[in-house]
Structures are given as structure tokens and as C-alpha cells.
Amino acid sequence: MSENQNQVMKQEHAGFPWKQVIGLVLSLALTFLALWIAVGLSLPVHVTLTIIVGLAIFQAFIQLFMFMHVTEGTEPVHQVIGILFGIYVAFAVVAGTIWILAYTI
């Protein structure tokens, strides 16, 4: 773990910001892929929705790891647990609300 972080630090100190550029390219690619799937293709609605939500979650994790350094710090487990709990509550709120109030499909 600490060796890994060491390497990450060295990479960040040296030269070209590969991590950030890869993050940007992946984010843009995923955004346009999602747009194409939603607007360009005509898949069944629930299939499209599942795919684009999956792509959004993937893109959020790219931000979290490539830009936000979520696993950094003296005890990264604290913030990781905090964020995971936040994701859990937000997911429960959104999914629960839709399930209870919009369950007509």
C-alpha cells in the first residue's frame, strides 16, 4: 500500500500528467458513448437506461480515483467508509423513492 502510494507520488512529480489526461479522455469518451446510446441507437428503454446509468457510475469512479485521490491520507479508510455510506444513503433514497412513488411501469 505505502509502496504503491510512493510510486503514485513519484509519477505525479515527474513530467506529463498521464493520470489526469487519461481521466479526461475516458470521461469525454464515456459521455459521448452514453449520448450515442441514448440518442443514436434505439434499444428498448429499460436497456438504454441500465447502460447509461452504468456508464455514469463508471465515470463517477474515474473522477473519484483519477482526480480526487480518494485512497490518499494517513487513514484513507475513514473517508472511504464515509463516502461509501453517503453513496448507500443516496442510492437508498433515489431507488426507494422511485420504487414507492413511481412504480407504474
Next chain:
Amino acid sequence: MMDSLLSQKNKSTLPLEYSTEEGDLRIVGFWIFLAAELVLFGTLFGTYLVLQSHTAGGPNAHDLFEIGPVMAETIVLLVSSFTCGLSTMELRRHNNKGLIGWLIITILLGLVFVGLEANEFYTYAAHEGATLSTSAFLSGFFILLGTHGCHVSLGIVWIIGILLQLRKRGITPVTARKAFMVGLYWHFLDVVWIFIFTAVYLTGWVI
């Protein structure tokens, strides 16, 4: 034993913003704040998604949303998240000029985003008669996007404050921690936008 291991790890491998215990704790605290923000936006997303179909005879998502402006906003915000990531990288290199430069580019992109969003809202309200009180769908839409837009505007003001401190004091453990935290905030707003793009715009075009 445990203590000595931790302090060794502290000093040798961690960036400046974690170098004091206070800075370290405040960054963890900021992550907890972001988790709470996530829940706040979760409630707004839940509300919007339920009310999406309640258009009350007013315009629906299909009538309103246009691909061009939406993609422009998305790309501007994604690129600003990238330039903000570059500012954190310059922070790690202890390059104050680079840090300030990338933060300025980030707020300029942020201003473009806020301008595009304001123009989008204006177009809806002035040309389509779609206002906050037109329908439950539009109430949910304006509240969700307005809350995000307010956060971005606040982020711009916050970054300007950090820029003034960086110019005056340079990179110290305190200003490094502040610059890192405002970066986290900015990336978080990009994460929220990714879900707005997906759940509001893409979903609106699909359904």
C-alpha cells in the same frame, strides 16, 4: 509501534496538505461533508425522477432539452474538472504559479458553465414558457439544476478566495490543504453533473 509507523508514513510519503494533524483531519471531515452533499443531491434526484412525468400540460423533457447546449455545458465542466486536477498536480510539485494558473482557468471554465446554464434557463422561461411554477416536472428540474448551479457559483467565489491567499502566502501546509479541498469540491460537482446529464437529459431524450 503503530504510532511510529504512522508518523513515518506521514512524513516520507504524504503530500504537504496531510503534513499536520489538523490538515489531515480537516480533509477527512471534508469528505464527510461531500458524503452529506451526495445525500442532499440524492433527495433532489429522487424528487425529480418521480415528478418527471408530471408535466401538467406544459412542455416535457423532449420539447425542452436540446443536445447542443447540454453537450457544451457537459464538456466545459468535464474540462474544468481536468484543469482542476492539473492544479492539484502543480500543488504537489510545490509550483505556486502553475497552481494559480490552472485554478484561474478552472474558474473561467466555471463561469462559462454558469453562463451557459443561465442562458439555458432563460431560453426555457422566456421562449417556451417553462418556469419553476409551470409544472411539477419543471419545479423538480429547476430545483435540482439550480442547486447544482449555485454550488458551482459558490465554488467560483471560494476558489477566488483561495487564489488571494495563495498569492499572499504561497504554498504552506494550510494553503495547500485549502487548495486541495476546493479541488475535491470542484470534482464532486462534476460527479453530480455526470448524474444530472444521465438522469435528466439523456433519460429525458430516451423516455
